[in-house]
Amino acid sequence: MTTTKTTSHYALGSTDAEQERLIRQAALLAPFTERFFRGAGIGTGQRVLDIGSGVGDVAMLAATLVGPSGEVVGVERDERSIDRARTRVALAGLHNVTFTQSDVSQIASGKPFDAVVGRFILMFLPDPPTVLRSLSQLLRPSGVVAFHELSWAPFLLLAARLPLWSAATSVIHETFRRSGANTEMGFALYQIFQQAGLPAPAMTLEMPLGNDPEFIRWVPDVLGSLLPLAQRFDLPLRPLGDLNTLPQRIQAEVSASNSVVTWMALVGAWSRKSATHA
Numbered sequence: 001m002t003t004t005k006t007t008s009h010y011a012l013g014s015t016d017a018e019q020e021r022l023i024r025q026a027a028l029l030a031p032f033t034e035r036f037f038r039g040a041g042i043g044t045g046q047r048v049l050d051i052g053s054g055v056g057d058v059a060m061l062a063a064t065l066v067g068p069s070g071e072v073v074g075v076e077r078d079e080r081s082i083d084r085a086r087t088r089v090a091l092a093g094l095h096n097v098t099f100t101q102s103d104v105s106q107i108a109s110g111k112p113f114d115a116v117v118g119r120f121i122l123m124f125l126p127d128p129p130t131v132l133r134s135l136s137q138l139l140r141p142s143g144v145v146a147f148h149e150l151s152w153a154p155f156l157l158l159a160a161r162l163p164l165w166s167a168a169t170s171v172i173h174e175t176f177r178r179s180g181a182n183t184e185m186g187f188a189l190y191q192i193f194q195q196a197g198l199p200a201p202a203m204t205l206e207m208p209l210g211n212d213p214e215f216i217r218w219v220p221d222v223l224g225s226l227l228p229l230a231q232r233f234d235l236p237l238r239p240l241g242d243l244n245t246l247p248q249r250i251q252a253e254v255s256a257s258n259s260v261v262t263w264m265a266l267v268g269a270w271s272r273k274s275a276t277h278a
């Protein structure tokens with residue numbers, strides 16, 4: 001077993017609404033994460049460990065890349081999320097995905113993995129280098145470590161020209177920040193991989209663009225999941241007006257700009273465990 005003293009508070013929770021939000025988000029991001037995983041070398045026949053699986057989207061995506069001769073093990077500590085993930089895997093008819101309920105810092109070791117992957121998980125951990133170092137011990141030599149995380153900095157800069165969009169995204173960012181999440185985990189990955197004893201990673205950055213209601217709704221959606229925390233932190237919600245009409249007013253602002261807005265910057269980092277990794 002890999003055991004490190006790294007538990008954390010998770011700001012988004014796992015209500016039904018948050019689970020639906022994660023599923024919508026995963027549909028938007030699937031082409032980006034798939035391209036990143038393929039580039040990192042995830043492919044046919046591999047045994048892959050997905051950490052912080054949520055309701056299973058990354059694990060299911062990895063399962064399509066490794067095919068029936070491969071296998072994916074997802075690790076998630078939230079019981080409701082695991083239940084949902086198992087139901088979705090069964091409905092999808094995937095026989096090569098299983099889930100284990102565990103904190104990522106306490107994963108039992110077994111047959112070595114060919115790859116360890118994750119999306120939007122290291123940003124929530126208090127000690128990512130320690131977790132990454134222990135995860136590497138579950139990998140075979142030359143195994144792949146590949147993580148998709150976020151950078152908020154370019155997103156906040158580009159959001160500034162639209163007042164309501166910008167005010168809403170600032171509340172979300174500040175709530176994450178005060179909850180202890182690292183909103184610049186994307187760029188931090190370069191050093192964190194090395195602190196975990198891995199070679200410096202190859203890295204990618206992509207920013208999805210859009211302006212239709214499905215693209216834009218992630219802001220009011222995430223705000224909905226974070227609202228109890230934002231209120232507890234006494235963040236400025238009044239400038240956002242009636243939260244019930246926020247989606248329509250944000251959409252009107254974006255449509256009036258006759259432009260597109262960005263999603264947060266998706267930063268990918270991957271490298272291979274060296275034979276001498278300790």
Ligand SMILES: C[S@@+](CC[C@H](N)C(=O)[O-])C[C@H]1O[C@@H](n2cnc3c(N)ncnc32)[C@H](O)[C@@H]1O
Nearest residue numbers: 010052053054057076077078102103104119120
């Ligand atoms: C933002 S969600 C991402 C889910 C999934 N990777 C995706 O991209 O759709 C992060 C997930 O990590 C889980 N999580 C957070 N901290 C964890 C920990 N220490 N151990 C295991 N799971 C954790 C949360 O419960 C949540 O389901």
